[in-house]
Amino acid sequence: MSAAWPSVFDGLKSLQAIRNPVARRWAPESKIGFSLSTRDRFVFTMRTIKSLDAEGGFDLVWNDGSERNEVPELSRFFAFRNARLAEVNYAVKGGADAAICYGLRRLLELGYDFVGLVENDMLLAPGWLAAMRDAFETAANEGVVVGAVSALGYQSRVLEYRKNYSIDWARGAALVLFTREAAQLVLENYSRLEMSSQQIRGFYAEQFGVALHVPEWAVGGRWMDGPMTLDWGFAPLQYANGYACVGTIPSFATDLEFDVRRVLRTDYVRAEQNASGLAHPNIAVPSPAVPNFAFATDEQRESGGDSTHAARVTP
Amino acid sequence: MNLEATKRAELARAKHQQALELMDKQHLDGALRLFGEALAQEETCGRWNDWAVAQFTRNQFADAEQGFRYALELDPSQRVLPERPSRNLGDLRSLSHSTSKTPKHMEAILQTIVAEAPERGRRGRGIIAA
Numbered sequence: 354m355s356a357a358w359p360s361v362f363d364g365l366k367s368l369q370a371i372r373n374p375v376a377r378r379w380a381p382e383s384k385i386g387f388s389l390s391t392r393d394r395f396v397f398t399m400r401t402i403k404s405l406d407a408e409g410g411f412d413l414v415w416n417d418g419s420e421r422n423e424v425p426e427l428s429r430f431f432a433f434r435n436a437r438l439a440e441v442n443y444a445v446k447g448g449a450d451a452a453i454c455y456g457l458r459r460l461l462e463l464g465y466d467f468v469g470l471v472e473n474d475m476l477l478a479p480g481w482l483a484a485m486r487d488a489f490e491t492a493a494n495e496g497v498v499v500g501a502v503s504a505l506g507y508q509s510r511v512l513e514y515r516k517n518y519s520i521d522w523a524r525g526a527a528l529v530l531f532t533r534e535a536a537q538l539v540l541e542n543y544s545r546l547e548m549s550s551q552q553i554r555g556f557y558a559e560q561f562g563v564a565l566h567v568p569e570w571a572v573g574g575r576w577m578d579g580p581m582t583l584d585w586g587f588a589p590l591q592y593a594n595g596y597a598c599v600g601t602i603p604s605f606a607t608d609l610e611f612d613v614r615r616v617l618r619t620d621y622v623r624a625e626q627n628a629s630g631l632a633h634p635n636i637a638v639p640s641p642a643v644p645n646f647a648f649a650t651d652e653q654r655e656s657g658g659d660s661t662h663a664a665r666v667t668p
Numbered sequence: 669m670n671l672e673a674t675k676r677a678e679l680a681r682a683k684h685q686q687a688l689e690l691m692d693k694q695h696l697d698g699a700l701r702l703f704g705e706a707l708a709q710e711e712t713c714g715r716w717n718d719w720a721v722a723q724f725t726r727n728q729f730a731d732a733e734q735g736f737r738y739a740l741e742l743d744p745s746q747r748v749l750p751e752r753p754s755r756n757l758g759d760l761r762s763l764s765h766s767t768s769k770t771p772k773h774m775e776a777i778l779q780t781i782v783a784e785a786p787e788r789g790r791r792g793r794g795i796i797a798a
Binding site: 394395396397399400403422426427430431432 | 697700708
């Protein structure tokens with residue numbers, strides 16, 4: 354990578370300078386907690402928890418909203434060997450967004466320094482947590498204030514491949530670890546996270562001068578626009594407040610539910626993409642000094658219908 | 669295999685055996701619980717297959733499909749499996765034809781699963797039969 358190459362780094366640093374976000378360090382004594390959301394799907398759940406449990410150094414708060422009794426029973430008899438199961442909550446109903454908010458709130462109440470979400474259709478490769486920590490620390494050592502880190506990386510959702518970490522423009526609830534401050538930000542703004550795909554493209558064009566090329570949003574030669582599930586707003590919210598969303602290179606997670614190549618028309622982040630630079634075309638749009646994107650108010654959102662029924666494209 | 673792993677394997681085998689006995693008595697809920705406990709201790713292709721058969725038997729086809737697919741992922745060669753008539757694909761096909769509750773697409777799914785494991789398909793054996 355050369356300093357002269359197109360990069361979002363300067364845009365990121367200027368957002369940080371304006372917003373002055375809290376830079377949290379990942380220390381050996383940092384308390385890390387993940388909220389595992391489950392709703393039936395026994396096979397996927399078993400595979401997810403076994404792969405999670407291949408590594409220790411974190412607590413799990415298991416939040417279940419199953420209709421059937423198999424997954425709740427699994428939570429009673431599964432003996433974690435490395436992870437610490439801190440608590441299990443049953444009848445966490447109300448859909449994905451309710452489960453996300455419940456998990457974030459509970460982990461914040463329990464005092465964790467890093468607050469994570471994981472859904473029960475993720476398969477994690479050994480070393481996933483250490484890789485997340487490495488990506489977080491590498492970015493922090495470059496002066497990036499990280500709000501969210503993940504070991505699940507889709508090529509189409511990377512803004513820029515830095516050396517040993519990626520800067521991502523989308524960070525869904527499938528697998529993410531927020532700093533405590535960033536998690537609080539998400540929770541406080543959750544009802545205002547709704548964005549259309551057009552708004553998301555506009556946000557990154559304006560803030561970073563990048564024209565997002567998202568294969569799953571293109572049909573023929575046209576970009577489709579429509580309401581997105583609320584977790585699409587996680588990353589823009591982070592950047593608008595000076596936090597970055599970073600990812601591991603390569604991806605240490607894969608989806609159990611679908612083939613990412615067929616459904617999302619992309620692939621997982623691979624090792625050979627390390628330090629390969631900007632992942633989308635850059636455009637000559639002058640970045641404003643202050644982010645001018647406003648997250649919709651509750652009133653505006655209510656008039657637009659309930660987005661929790663929209664298809665959850667970002668798992 | 670270390671001592672802990674040996675203990676887990678023994679416990680899993682015992683639970684699996686109890687589950688099969690409950691299956692024979694048509695106590696599906698109890699069998700599924702014990703299959704689950706066995707799988708939590710130690711996963712095998714045959715164990716997932718039996719779990720999937722139990723799900724199939726109670727018309728939980730999506731779960732059955734996921735179970736069969738994962739069973740094959742664990743051991744595409746199926747060499748380690750005992751043969752049990754109740755786990756035979758032919759039986760599942762008969763079941764899919766004989767019950768009006770079975771969606772027609774389950775037959776196609778089973779065909780696909782078999783097609784993805786050519787060795788098994790050629791031998792005309794069950795989903796897991798060795």
